[in-house]
Amino acid sequence: MATIQLVDLAHARSGDKGDTANVGVLVYDPRDYDLLRETLTVERVKAHFGERVKGEVERFELPNLNALNFLLHGALGGGGTVSLMTDAQGKVFSTALLRMEVEVSDEVAERVRGRGRVPAGFDPSVPVPVREGSVPGSGA
Protein backbone atom coordinates (compact mmCIF):
# COMPACT_ATOMS: atom_id res chain seq x y z
CA MET A 1 0.00 0.00 0.00
CA ALA A 2 1.00 3.59 -0.58
CA THR A 3 -0.25 7.03 0.39
CA ILE A 4 -1.21 9.55 -2.26
CA GLN A 5 -3.12 12.82 -2.23
CA LEU A 6 -6.63 12.74 -3.66
CA VAL A 7 -5.57 15.49 -6.11
CA ASP A 8 -3.76 12.83 -8.17
CA LEU A 9 -6.81 10.59 -8.38
CA ALA A 10 -9.60 13.08 -8.98
CA HIS A 11 -10.51 16.58 -10.04
CA ALA A 12 -13.27 18.66 -8.47
CA ARG A 13 -15.45 21.74 -8.69
CA SER A 14 -17.25 23.52 -5.89
CA GLY A 15 -19.89 26.21 -5.50
CA ASP A 16 -22.39 27.57 -3.00
CA LYS A 17 -26.08 27.61 -2.08
CA GLY A 18 -26.55 29.93 0.86
CA ASP A 19 -24.36 28.73 3.74
CA THR A 20 -23.77 25.35 2.09
CA ALA A 21 -20.79 24.53 -0.12
CA ASN A 22 -21.00 21.74 -2.65
CA VAL A 23 -17.99 19.80 -3.87
CA GLY A 24 -18.27 17.58 -6.93
CA VAL A 25 -15.39 15.10 -7.13
CA LEU A 26 -14.63 13.25 -10.39
CA VAL A 27 -12.02 10.51 -10.89
CA TYR A 28 -9.69 10.93 -13.85
CA ASP A 29 -9.81 7.20 -14.62
CA PRO A 30 -13.16 5.33 -14.39
CA ARG A 31 -11.23 2.34 -13.02
CA ASP A 32 -10.75 4.33 -9.80
CA TYR A 33 -14.41 5.13 -9.20
CA ASP A 34 -15.04 2.25 -6.79
CA LEU A 35 -11.93 3.26 -4.89
CA LEU A 36 -13.27 6.82 -4.62
CA ARG A 37 -16.65 5.56 -3.46
CA GLU A 38 -15.08 3.38 -0.77
CA THR A 39 -12.61 6.00 0.38
CA LEU A 40 -14.66 9.18 0.42
CA THR A 41 -17.24 8.29 3.06
CA VAL A 42 -19.33 10.98 4.74
CA GLU A 43 -17.41 10.38 8.00
CA ARG A 44 -14.05 10.71 6.28
CA VAL A 45 -15.00 13.97 4.57
CA LYS A 46 -16.53 15.41 7.74
CA ALA A 47 -13.34 14.55 9.67
CA HIS A 48 -11.16 16.02 6.91
CA PHE A 49 -12.83 19.43 7.05
CA GLY A 50 -13.15 19.40 10.85
CA GLU A 51 -14.08 22.79 12.26
CA ARG A 52 -14.43 24.30 8.77
CA VAL A 53 -17.79 22.55 8.30
CA LYS A 54 -20.17 23.36 11.17
CA GLY A 55 -23.13 21.30 9.99
CA GLU A 56 -23.82 17.97 8.36
CA VAL A 57 -22.08 16.45 5.36
CA GLU A 58 -24.29 14.81 2.73
CA ARG A 59 -23.05 12.57 -0.10
CA PHE A 60 -24.63 11.74 -3.46
CA GLU A 61 -23.38 9.31 -6.10
CA LEU A 62 -23.24 10.06 -9.83
CA PRO A 63 -21.84 6.84 -11.34
CA ASN A 64 -22.73 8.23 -14.78
CA LEU A 65 -20.01 10.87 -14.37
CA ASN A 66 -17.70 8.73 -12.20
CA ALA A 67 -18.37 11.35 -9.58
CA LEU A 68 -19.54 12.01 -6.04
CA ASN A 69 -21.24 15.19 -4.87
CA PHE A 70 -20.88 16.44 -1.32
CA LEU A 71 -22.95 19.07 0.45
CA LEU A 72 -21.08 20.73 3.30
CA HIS A 73 -23.65 22.52 5.44
CA GLY A 74 -22.63 25.51 7.54
CA ALA A 75 -19.31 25.84 5.75
CA LEU A 76 -19.42 29.41 4.46
CA GLY A 77 -19.62 31.65 7.51
CA GLY A 78 -23.25 32.53 6.79
CA GLY A 79 -22.84 32.48 3.01
CA GLY A 80 -23.49 35.09 0.33
CA THR A 81 -22.73 38.67 1.30
CA VAL A 82 -23.01 37.90 5.02
CA SER A 83 -19.82 35.82 5.00
CA LEU A 84 -16.51 37.49 5.87
CA MET A 85 -14.45 34.66 4.42
CA THR A 86 -12.12 35.14 1.46
CA ASP A 87 -13.82 32.09 -0.03
CA ALA A 88 -17.36 33.20 0.80
CA GLN A 89 -18.73 31.41 -2.29
CA GLY A 90 -16.95 28.14 -1.55
CA LYS A 91 -15.04 28.19 -4.81
CA VAL A 92 -11.96 26.40 -3.49
CA PHE A 93 -13.48 23.86 -1.12
CA SER A 94 -12.85 21.66 -4.16
CA THR A 95 -9.08 21.70 -3.85
CA ALA A 96 -9.28 21.75 -0.04
CA LEU A 97 -10.93 18.31 -0.29
CA LEU A 98 -8.32 17.14 -2.81
CA ARG A 99 -5.63 17.65 -0.16
CA MET A 100 -6.88 14.50 1.56
CA GLU A 101 -4.33 11.70 1.89
CA VAL A 102 -5.63 8.29 0.81
CA GLU A 103 -4.23 4.77 0.99
CA VAL A 104 -4.11 2.99 -2.36
CA SER A 105 -2.38 -0.05 -3.81
CA ASP A 106 1.17 0.38 -5.08
CA GLU A 107 -0.10 -0.18 -8.60
CA VAL A 108 -2.64 2.66 -8.38
CA ALA A 109 -0.12 4.94 -6.69
CA GLU A 110 2.40 4.38 -9.45
CA ARG A 111 -0.21 4.98 -12.16
CA VAL A 112 -1.60 8.25 -10.75
CA ARG A 113 1.24 9.91 -8.86
CA GLY A 114 1.69 13.49 -10.09
CA ARG A 115 -1.44 13.27 -12.28
CA GLY A 116 -3.13 16.29 -10.74
CA ARG A 117 -0.20 18.65 -10.58
CA VAL A 118 1.51 20.91 -13.11
CA PRO A 119 4.34 18.91 -14.75
CA ALA A 120 7.95 19.81 -14.06
CA GLY A 121 9.20 22.41 -16.49
CA PHE A 122 5.76 23.93 -17.17
CA ASP A 123 6.20 27.57 -18.17
CA PRO A 124 3.03 29.62 -17.54
CA SER A 125 4.34 32.47 -19.72
CA VAL A 126 4.17 30.31 -22.87
CA PRO A 127 0.78 30.45 -24.62
CA VAL A 128 -1.03 27.19 -25.41
CA PRO A 129 -2.09 27.36 -29.09
CA VAL A 130 -5.55 26.38 -30.32
CA ARG A 131 -5.41 22.86 -31.73
CA GLU A 132 -5.15 22.62 -35.55
CA GLY A 133 -7.99 20.93 -37.38
CA SER A 134 -10.49 21.47 -34.60
CA VAL A 135 -13.54 21.49 -36.84
CA PRO A 136 -16.96 20.98 -35.28
CA GLY A 137 -18.78 18.01 -36.73
CA SER A 138 -15.64 16.39 -38.12
CA GLY A 139 -15.98 13.62 -35.58
CA ALA A 140 -12.22 13.18 -35.83
Place this chain on the structure above:
Amino acid sequence: MTDDERILRIGSGQGFWGDDLDAPVRQVEGGPLDYLMMDYLAEVTMSIMQKQRGRDPEAGYARDFIPLMERIFPTIVEKGVRVITNAGGVNPDGCGEALVEAGRRAGVQGRARVGVVRGDDLMDRLDDLMAEGHELRHMETGEPLAKIRDRVESANAYIGATPIVKALEQGADVIVTGRSTDTALTYAPMIHEFGWDPEDHDRVAHGVVAGHINECGAQASGGNALADWWTIPSMETVGFPIVEARPDGSFTVTKHPGTGGRVDFRTVAEQILYEMGDPSEYITPDVVADFTSIRLEEEGPDRVRVHGIRGGPATDFLKVSIAYSDGWKATGTLVYAWPDAPAKARAAERILRARMDRLGLRFDEVRVELVGWGSTHGHLAGPPPADHPEVELRVAVRSQDRESVERFSRELAPLVLTGPPSVTGFAGGRPRVQQIMAYWPALLRKEAVQPNLTVDVREV
Protein backbone atom coordinates in the same frame (compact mmCIF):
# COMPACT_ATOMS: atom_id res chain seq x y z
CA MET B 1 -33.45 18.01 -43.89
CA THR B 2 -36.21 16.22 -42.02
CA ASP B 3 -37.56 17.58 -38.77
CA ASP B 4 -35.73 14.89 -36.82
CA GLU B 5 -32.36 16.06 -38.13
CA ARG B 6 -33.00 19.67 -37.31
CA ILE B 7 -30.36 21.33 -35.13
CA LEU B 8 -30.89 24.39 -33.00
CA ARG B 9 -27.74 26.22 -31.90
CA ILE B 10 -28.07 28.02 -28.58
CA GLY B 11 -24.93 29.80 -27.43
CA SER B 12 -24.02 31.20 -24.04
CA GLY B 13 -22.93 34.83 -24.01
CA GLN B 14 -22.60 35.83 -20.34
CA GLY B 15 -22.26 33.71 -17.22
CA PHE B 16 -22.79 36.54 -14.74
CA TRP B 17 -23.12 40.33 -14.50
CA GLY B 18 -19.55 41.41 -15.15
CA ASP B 19 -18.50 38.60 -17.51
CA ASP B 20 -16.29 38.98 -20.64
CA LEU B 21 -18.10 41.58 -22.79
CA ASP B 22 -16.44 40.40 -26.00
CA ALA B 23 -17.73 36.84 -25.58
CA PRO B 24 -21.22 37.54 -26.99
CA VAL B 25 -19.60 39.28 -29.95
CA ARG B 26 -17.44 36.22 -30.63
CA GLN B 27 -20.55 34.04 -30.35
CA VAL B 28 -22.63 35.91 -32.94
CA GLU B 29 -19.75 36.59 -35.36
CA GLY B 30 -17.69 33.40 -35.04
CA GLY B 31 -20.02 30.88 -36.71
CA PRO B 32 -23.61 29.71 -37.03
CA LEU B 33 -25.93 30.48 -34.13
CA ASP B 34 -29.72 30.58 -33.69
CA TYR B 35 -30.07 31.85 -30.13
CA LEU B 36 -27.82 33.69 -27.71
CA MET B 37 -28.65 33.37 -24.01
CA MET B 38 -27.13 35.66 -21.42
CA ASP B 39 -27.40 35.10 -17.68
CA TYR B 40 -26.85 38.16 -15.49
CA LEU B 41 -28.43 37.24 -12.16
CA ALA B 42 -26.99 35.63 -9.05
CA GLU B 43 -28.57 35.32 -5.60
CA VAL B 44 -27.57 38.79 -4.44
CA THR B 45 -27.74 40.62 -7.79
CA MET B 46 -31.43 41.51 -7.48
CA SER B 47 -30.88 43.40 -4.22
CA ILE B 48 -27.99 45.38 -5.73
CA MET B 49 -30.23 46.31 -8.66
CA GLN B 50 -33.09 47.18 -6.31
CA LYS B 51 -30.79 49.56 -4.47
CA GLN B 52 -29.68 51.20 -7.72
CA ARG B 53 -33.31 51.63 -8.69
CA GLY B 54 -34.00 53.25 -5.33
CA ARG B 55 -31.51 55.98 -6.24
CA ASP B 56 -32.57 56.20 -9.91
CA PRO B 57 -36.00 54.95 -11.03
CA GLU B 58 -34.64 54.27 -14.52
CA ALA B 59 -31.92 51.92 -13.21
CA GLY B 60 -32.28 48.43 -11.76
CA TYR B 61 -31.11 46.29 -14.66
CA ALA B 62 -27.73 45.19 -16.10
CA ARG B 63 -26.76 48.46 -17.71
CA ASP B 64 -23.78 47.11 -19.65
CA PHE B 65 -26.21 44.90 -21.57
CA ILE B 66 -27.40 47.99 -23.51
CA PRO B 67 -24.07 49.07 -25.11
CA LEU B 68 -23.37 45.39 -25.77
CA MET B 69 -26.67 45.06 -27.67
CA GLU B 70 -26.01 48.28 -29.57
CA ARG B 71 -22.78 46.65 -30.72
CA ILE B 72 -24.28 43.32 -31.83
CA PHE B 73 -27.77 44.42 -32.92
CA PRO B 74 -26.93 44.77 -36.66
CA THR B 75 -25.27 41.33 -36.69
CA ILE B 76 -28.07 39.49 -34.90
CA VAL B 77 -30.71 41.09 -37.13
CA GLU B 78 -28.76 40.23 -40.26
CA LYS B 79 -28.09 36.64 -39.19
CA GLY B 80 -31.43 36.06 -37.52
CA VAL B 81 -29.99 35.32 -34.07
CA ARG B 82 -32.51 35.77 -31.25
CA VAL B 83 -31.35 36.89 -27.82
CA ILE B 84 -32.82 35.79 -24.48
CA THR B 85 -31.58 37.31 -21.24
CA ASN B 86 -32.54 38.01 -17.63
CA ALA B 87 -30.63 41.31 -17.79
CA GLY B 88 -33.89 43.06 -16.88
CA GLY B 89 -33.24 42.49 -13.18
CA VAL B 90 -35.79 44.43 -11.11
CA ASN B 91 -36.67 46.75 -14.00
CA PRO B 92 -37.30 44.73 -17.19
CA ASP B 93 -39.48 47.56 -18.56
CA GLY B 94 -36.69 50.11 -18.19
CA CYS B 95 -34.29 47.66 -19.78
CA GLY B 96 -36.68 47.03 -22.69
CA GLU B 97 -37.08 50.79 -23.17
CA ALA B 98 -33.31 51.32 -23.30
CA LEU B 99 -33.01 48.35 -25.64
CA VAL B 100 -35.44 49.84 -28.15
CA GLU B 101 -33.40 53.06 -28.14
CA ALA B 102 -30.17 51.07 -28.56
CA GLY B 103 -31.73 49.30 -31.56
CA ARG B 104 -32.58 52.62 -33.15
CA ARG B 105 -29.05 53.92 -32.57
CA ALA B 106 -27.74 50.70 -34.10
CA GLY B 107 -29.88 51.27 -37.21
CA VAL B 108 -32.23 48.30 -36.95
CA GLN B 109 -35.41 50.35 -36.67
CA GLY B 110 -38.40 48.41 -38.01
CA ARG B 111 -36.33 45.23 -38.33
CA ALA B 112 -36.42 43.82 -34.82
CA ARG B 113 -38.87 43.27 -31.99
CA VAL B 114 -38.17 43.52 -28.28
CA GLY B 115 -40.07 41.37 -25.78
CA VAL B 116 -40.36 42.13 -22.08
CA VAL B 117 -41.45 39.53 -19.51
CA ARG B 118 -42.70 40.88 -16.18
CA GLY B 119 -44.54 39.69 -13.12
CA ASP B 120 -41.75 37.94 -11.21
CA ASP B 121 -41.29 40.98 -8.95
CA LEU B 122 -43.21 40.42 -5.70
CA MET B 123 -41.93 43.46 -3.80
CA ASP B 124 -45.18 45.43 -4.06
CA ARG B 125 -47.31 42.35 -3.39
CA LEU B 126 -45.52 41.00 -0.31
CA ASP B 127 -47.95 42.29 2.31
CA ASP B 128 -50.95 41.11 0.29
CA LEU B 129 -49.39 37.69 -0.15
CA MET B 130 -48.65 37.43 3.56
CA ALA B 131 -52.18 38.58 4.39
CA GLU B 132 -53.49 35.81 2.14
CA GLY B 133 -51.60 33.33 4.30
CA HIS B 134 -48.39 32.82 2.30
CA GLU B 135 -45.81 32.74 5.07
CA LEU B 136 -42.75 32.56 2.79
CA ARG B 137 -40.84 30.53 5.35
CA HIS B 138 -37.05 30.34 4.99
CA MET B 139 -36.30 27.09 3.16
CA GLU B 140 -33.53 26.10 5.58
CA THR B 141 -34.50 27.58 8.96
CA GLY B 142 -38.29 27.36 8.57
CA GLU B 143 -38.81 30.84 10.01
CA PRO B 144 -41.66 32.94 8.55
CA LEU B 145 -40.80 36.03 6.53
CA ALA B 146 -42.68 38.20 9.03
CA LYS B 147 -39.55 38.05 11.19
CA ILE B 148 -37.59 40.27 8.79
CA ARG B 149 -40.40 41.79 6.68
CA ASP B 150 -39.42 45.40 7.47
CA ARG B 151 -35.88 44.82 6.17
CA VAL B 152 -36.78 43.21 2.83
CA GLU B 153 -35.12 44.98 -0.12
CA SER B 154 -36.19 42.74 -3.01
CA ALA B 155 -38.43 39.72 -3.59
CA ASN B 156 -38.67 37.86 -6.88
CA ALA B 157 -40.09 34.53 -7.96
CA TYR B 158 -37.89 32.33 -10.12
CA ILE B 159 -40.02 31.92 -13.23
CA GLY B 160 -39.69 29.27 -15.91
CA ALA B 161 -39.91 29.08 -19.70
CA THR B 162 -43.63 29.71 -20.30
CA PRO B 163 -43.60 33.52 -20.66
CA ILE B 164 -40.39 33.41 -22.74
CA VAL B 165 -42.01 30.89 -25.10
CA LYS B 166 -45.00 33.23 -25.33
CA ALA B 167 -42.74 36.14 -26.30
CA LEU B 168 -41.05 33.98 -28.94
CA GLU B 169 -44.48 33.03 -30.35
CA GLN B 170 -45.25 36.74 -30.62
CA GLY B 171 -42.13 37.24 -32.72
CA ALA B 172 -39.77 38.85 -30.24
CA ASP B 173 -36.14 38.84 -31.39
CA VAL B 174 -34.67 40.05 -28.12
CA ILE B 175 -36.35 38.99 -24.88
CA VAL B 176 -35.63 40.63 -21.56
CA THR B 177 -36.85 39.10 -18.31
CA GLY B 178 -36.46 39.70 -14.62
CA ARG B 179 -35.79 36.72 -12.34
CA SER B 180 -36.15 33.95 -14.92
CA THR B 181 -34.26 30.84 -13.94
CA ASP B 182 -30.85 30.68 -15.57
CA THR B 183 -31.71 27.40 -17.26
CA ALA B 184 -35.01 28.60 -18.83
CA LEU B 185 -33.05 31.05 -20.99
CA THR B 186 -31.63 28.02 -22.84
CA TYR B 187 -34.57 25.59 -22.95
CA ALA B 188 -37.37 28.05 -23.77
CA PRO B 189 -36.25 28.18 -27.44
CA MET B 190 -36.20 24.36 -27.57
CA ILE B 191 -39.83 24.20 -26.39
CA HIS B 192 -40.75 26.91 -28.89
CA GLU B 193 -38.87 25.64 -31.95
CA PHE B 194 -39.44 21.91 -31.52
CA GLY B 195 -43.02 22.28 -30.28
CA TRP B 196 -42.34 20.14 -27.22
CA ASP B 197 -45.24 19.32 -24.97
CA PRO B 198 -44.39 20.94 -21.61
CA GLU B 199 -45.50 17.65 -20.03
CA ASP B 200 -42.84 15.75 -21.98
CA HIS B 201 -40.65 15.72 -18.90
CA ASP B 202 -37.72 13.81 -20.36
CA ARG B 203 -37.23 16.24 -23.25
CA VAL B 204 -37.64 19.32 -21.08
CA ALA B 205 -35.16 17.77 -18.60
CA HIS B 206 -32.62 17.59 -21.43
CA GLY B 207 -33.21 21.30 -21.96
CA VAL B 208 -32.63 21.96 -18.26
CA VAL B 209 -29.28 20.17 -18.34
CA ALA B 210 -28.34 22.14 -21.47
CA GLY B 211 -29.29 25.28 -19.57
CA HIS B 212 -27.18 24.31 -16.56
CA ILE B 213 -24.20 23.81 -18.89
CA ASN B 214 -24.75 27.16 -20.64
CA GLU B 215 -25.57 29.31 -17.62
CA CYS B 216 -22.03 29.90 -16.37
CA GLY B 217 -20.49 30.82 -19.69
CA ALA B 218 -16.95 29.56 -20.21
CA GLN B 219 -17.08 27.47 -17.05
CA ALA B 220 -18.27 24.66 -19.34
CA SER B 221 -15.64 25.26 -22.04
CA GLY B 222 -12.35 25.32 -20.14
CA GLY B 223 -12.72 28.22 -17.73
CA ASN B 224 -12.06 27.37 -14.09
CA ALA B 225 -11.52 23.74 -15.18
CA LEU B 226 -9.15 21.92 -12.86
CA ALA B 227 -8.39 18.82 -14.94
CA ASP B 228 -5.14 19.52 -16.87
CA TRP B 229 -5.80 23.27 -16.77
CA TRP B 230 -2.26 24.01 -17.95
CA THR B 231 -2.98 22.30 -21.29
CA ILE B 232 -6.19 24.20 -22.12
CA PRO B 233 -5.57 26.29 -25.25
CA SER B 234 -5.83 30.04 -25.65
CA MET B 235 -8.08 31.06 -22.79
CA GLU B 236 -7.51 34.64 -24.01
CA THR B 237 -9.93 33.90 -26.87
CA VAL B 238 -12.07 31.32 -25.08
CA GLY B 239 -15.11 30.16 -27.00
CA PHE B 240 -18.22 30.14 -24.82
CA PRO B 241 -20.31 26.96 -24.95
CA ILE B 242 -22.85 26.32 -27.68
CA VAL B 243 -25.58 23.72 -27.33
CA GLU B 244 -26.64 22.01 -30.57
CA ALA B 245 -30.10 20.80 -29.62
CA ARG B 246 -32.08 18.12 -31.44
CA PRO B 247 -35.87 17.58 -31.42
CA ASP B 248 -35.54 14.33 -29.43
CA GLY B 249 -33.91 16.27 -26.57
CA SER B 250 -30.36 15.01 -27.01
CA PHE B 251 -27.79 17.70 -27.65
CA THR B 252 -24.10 18.30 -28.29
CA VAL B 253 -22.02 20.83 -26.39
CA THR B 254 -19.41 22.55 -28.54
CA LYS B 255 -17.91 25.99 -29.29
CA HIS B 256 -16.99 27.90 -32.42
CA PRO B 257 -13.97 26.62 -34.42
CA GLY B 258 -10.72 28.46 -33.89
CA THR B 259 -11.66 29.73 -30.43
CA GLY B 260 -9.72 28.90 -27.27
CA GLY B 261 -10.82 26.74 -24.40
CA ARG B 262 -11.88 23.10 -24.33
CA VAL B 263 -15.11 21.13 -24.45
CA ASP B 264 -14.60 17.52 -23.36
CA PHE B 265 -16.04 15.03 -20.89
CA ARG B 266 -14.14 16.59 -18.00
CA THR B 267 -14.91 20.28 -18.60
CA VAL B 268 -18.61 19.52 -19.13
CA ALA B 269 -18.83 17.10 -16.19
CA GLU B 270 -17.18 19.64 -13.86
CA GLN B 271 -19.75 22.25 -14.85
CA ILE B 272 -22.63 19.79 -14.38
CA LEU B 273 -21.53 19.38 -10.75
CA TYR B 274 -21.24 23.13 -10.10
CA GLU B 275 -23.68 24.33 -7.40
CA MET B 276 -25.26 20.86 -7.39
CA GLY B 277 -27.55 19.75 -4.58
CA ASP B 278 -29.25 16.34 -4.72
CA PRO B 279 -28.43 15.37 -8.32
CA SER B 280 -31.47 13.11 -8.65
CA GLU B 281 -33.81 16.04 -8.02
CA TYR B 282 -32.79 19.21 -9.82
CA ILE B 283 -35.91 21.31 -9.34
CA THR B 284 -37.02 23.92 -11.87
CA PRO B 285 -40.40 25.61 -12.41
CA ASP B 286 -41.05 23.37 -15.44
CA VAL B 287 -39.64 19.94 -14.57
CA VAL B 288 -37.60 18.02 -11.99
CA ALA B 289 -34.50 16.70 -13.78
CA ASP B 290 -32.49 13.65 -12.71
CA PHE B 291 -28.81 14.50 -13.21
CA THR B 292 -27.78 10.91 -12.38
CA SER B 293 -29.31 9.86 -15.70
CA ILE B 294 -27.12 12.15 -17.84
CA ARG B 295 -24.99 10.33 -20.42
CA LEU B 296 -21.91 12.15 -21.78
CA GLU B 297 -19.92 11.00 -24.79
CA GLU B 298 -17.05 12.70 -26.58
CA GLU B 299 -17.96 12.60 -30.27
CA GLY B 300 -15.08 14.66 -31.65
CA PRO B 301 -12.67 17.43 -30.75
CA ASP B 302 -14.52 19.96 -28.57
CA ARG B 303 -17.78 18.05 -28.99
CA VAL B 304 -19.63 16.26 -26.19
CA ARG B 305 -22.95 14.52 -26.82
CA VAL B 306 -25.46 14.59 -23.94
CA HIS B 307 -28.48 12.29 -23.80
CA GLY B 308 -30.49 9.78 -21.76
CA ILE B 309 -31.89 12.29 -19.27
CA ARG B 310 -35.00 11.52 -17.25
CA GLY B 311 -37.38 14.12 -15.89
CA GLY B 312 -40.41 14.17 -13.65
CA PRO B 313 -43.33 16.54 -13.13
CA ALA B 314 -42.64 19.95 -11.65
CA THR B 315 -43.70 20.79 -8.12
CA ASP B 316 -46.61 23.10 -7.25
CA PHE B 317 -44.22 25.77 -6.01
CA LEU B 318 -41.88 28.43 -7.29
CA LYS B 319 -38.74 29.35 -5.43
CA VAL B 320 -38.67 32.96 -4.28
CA SER B 321 -35.46 34.92 -3.92
CA ILE B 322 -35.73 37.50 -1.15
CA ALA B 323 -32.94 39.84 -0.08
CA TYR B 324 -32.99 41.76 3.20
CA SER B 325 -30.60 44.19 4.83
CA ASP B 326 -28.66 42.56 7.63
CA GLY B 327 -26.13 45.08 8.96
CA TRP B 328 -22.81 46.36 7.69
CA LYS B 329 -19.39 45.02 6.91
CA ALA B 330 -15.92 46.09 5.82
CA THR B 331 -12.73 44.29 4.83
CA GLY B 332 -9.22 45.71 4.98
CA THR B 333 -5.73 44.41 4.30
CA LEU B 334 -2.11 45.17 5.17
CA VAL B 335 1.00 43.35 3.93
CA TYR B 336 3.79 42.29 6.31
CA ALA B 337 7.22 41.43 4.84
CA TRP B 338 10.14 39.18 5.81
CA PRO B 339 11.56 38.51 8.33
CA ASP B 340 8.95 36.81 10.56
CA ALA B 341 6.04 38.06 8.47
CA PRO B 342 3.31 35.82 10.03
CA ALA B 343 4.42 36.78 13.57
CA LYS B 344 4.18 40.48 12.71
CA ALA B 345 0.75 40.04 11.17
CA ARG B 346 -0.55 38.14 14.21
CA ALA B 347 0.88 40.80 16.54
CA ALA B 348 -0.86 43.49 14.49
CA GLU B 349 -4.11 41.55 14.79
CA ARG B 350 -3.77 41.46 18.59
CA ILE B 351 -3.09 45.20 18.77
CA LEU B 352 -6.01 46.01 16.48
CA ARG B 353 -8.43 43.86 18.48
CA ALA B 354 -7.28 45.49 21.74
CA ARG B 355 -7.80 48.99 20.32
CA MET B 356 -11.25 48.11 19.01
CA ASP B 357 -12.16 46.67 22.43
CA ARG B 358 -11.03 49.86 24.18
CA LEU B 359 -13.17 51.88 21.78
CA GLY B 360 -16.15 49.75 22.74
CA LEU B 361 -16.91 48.79 19.16
CA ARG B 362 -19.59 46.14 18.76
CA PHE B 363 -19.23 43.42 16.13
CA ASP B 364 -21.20 40.27 15.37
CA GLU B 365 -18.04 38.81 13.88
CA VAL B 366 -14.39 39.74 13.40
CA ARG B 367 -12.59 37.44 11.01
CA VAL B 368 -8.81 37.53 10.53
CA GLU B 369 -7.06 35.57 7.78
CA LEU B 370 -3.44 35.55 6.67
CA VAL B 371 -3.45 35.49 2.87
CA GLY B 372 -0.48 33.34 1.95
CA TRP B 373 -1.02 31.05 4.89
CA GLY B 374 -4.30 29.19 4.91
CA SER B 375 -6.80 31.97 4.16
CA THR B 376 -8.64 29.64 1.79
CA HIS B 377 -7.91 26.11 3.08
CA GLY B 378 -7.51 26.96 6.78
CA HIS B 379 -5.90 24.29 8.94
CA LEU B 380 -5.91 21.92 5.95
CA ALA B 381 -2.99 23.93 4.55
CA GLY B 382 -0.77 22.41 7.23
CA PRO B 383 2.20 24.01 8.98
CA PRO B 384 3.49 27.36 7.67
CA PRO B 385 6.11 27.27 4.92
CA ALA B 386 9.59 28.17 6.13
CA ASP B 387 10.47 31.85 6.20
CA HIS B 388 7.50 33.46 4.45
CA PRO B 389 8.56 36.27 2.10
CA GLU B 390 5.34 38.09 3.08
CA VAL B 391 1.77 37.58 4.21
CA GLU B 392 -1.31 39.73 3.79
CA LEU B 393 -3.26 40.43 6.96
CA ARG B 394 -6.93 40.45 6.00
CA VAL B 395 -9.37 41.70 8.60
CA ALA B 396 -13.13 41.63 8.02
CA VAL B 397 -15.83 42.77 10.44
CA ARG B 398 -19.60 42.84 10.42
CA SER B 399 -22.09 44.48 12.74
CA GLN B 400 -25.66 45.72 12.98
CA ASP B 401 -24.06 48.95 14.21
CA ARG B 402 -22.86 50.99 11.25
CA GLU B 403 -20.77 53.30 13.45
CA SER B 404 -18.63 50.42 14.67
CA VAL B 405 -17.88 49.33 11.14
CA GLU B 406 -17.11 52.93 10.08
CA ARG B 407 -14.72 53.25 13.00
CA PHE B 408 -13.01 49.94 12.14
CA SER B 409 -12.32 51.30 8.66
CA ARG B 410 -10.31 54.12 10.29
CA GLU B 411 -8.43 51.87 12.71
CA LEU B 412 -6.50 49.78 10.20
CA ALA B 413 -4.29 52.44 8.59
CA PRO B 414 -2.81 53.70 11.87
CA LEU B 415 -1.15 50.29 12.28
CA VAL B 416 1.29 51.34 9.56
CA LEU B 417 3.00 53.78 11.98
CA THR B 418 1.84 52.40 15.31
CA GLY B 419 2.35 48.64 15.01
CA PRO B 420 4.84 45.96 14.01
CA PRO B 421 7.46 46.85 11.34
CA SER B 422 7.93 45.99 7.65
CA VAL B 423 4.34 46.80 6.78
CA THR B 424 3.18 48.04 3.39
CA GLY B 425 0.42 47.66 0.82
CA PHE B 426 -2.11 50.17 2.06
CA ALA B 427 -2.40 52.00 -1.25
CA GLY B 428 -6.08 51.09 -1.60
CA GLY B 429 -7.06 53.50 1.17
CA ARG B 430 -9.66 52.91 3.87
CA PRO B 431 -11.83 49.81 3.73
CA ARG B 432 -15.20 50.49 2.14
CA VAL B 433 -18.23 50.07 4.39
CA GLN B 434 -20.85 47.92 2.69
CA GLN B 435 -24.43 47.13 3.55
CA ILE B 436 -25.01 43.39 3.94
CA MET B 437 -27.81 41.91 1.87
CA ALA B 438 -28.74 38.55 3.28
CA TYR B 439 -30.57 35.93 1.25
CA TRP B 440 -33.93 34.46 2.23
CA PRO B 441 -34.99 31.59 -0.05
CA ALA B 442 -38.66 30.61 0.23
CA LEU B 443 -41.35 28.71 -1.67
CA LEU B 444 -44.58 30.14 -3.02
CA ARG B 445 -47.51 28.35 -4.66
CA LYS B 446 -47.41 28.79 -8.42
CA GLU B 447 -50.93 30.16 -8.66
CA ALA B 448 -49.86 33.17 -6.59
CA VAL B 449 -47.43 34.21 -9.35
CA GLN B 450 -48.41 32.79 -12.71
CA PRO B 451 -51.55 34.87 -13.38
CA ASN B 452 -49.42 37.99 -12.97
CA LEU B 453 -46.84 37.07 -15.60
CA THR B 454 -47.23 39.23 -18.70
CA VAL B 455 -45.42 39.59 -21.99
CA ASP B 456 -45.11 42.77 -24.02
CA VAL B 457 -43.62 42.73 -27.54
CA ARG B 458 -42.88 45.91 -29.47
CA GLU B 459 -41.12 47.05 -32.60
CA VAL B 460 -37.73 48.76 -32.43
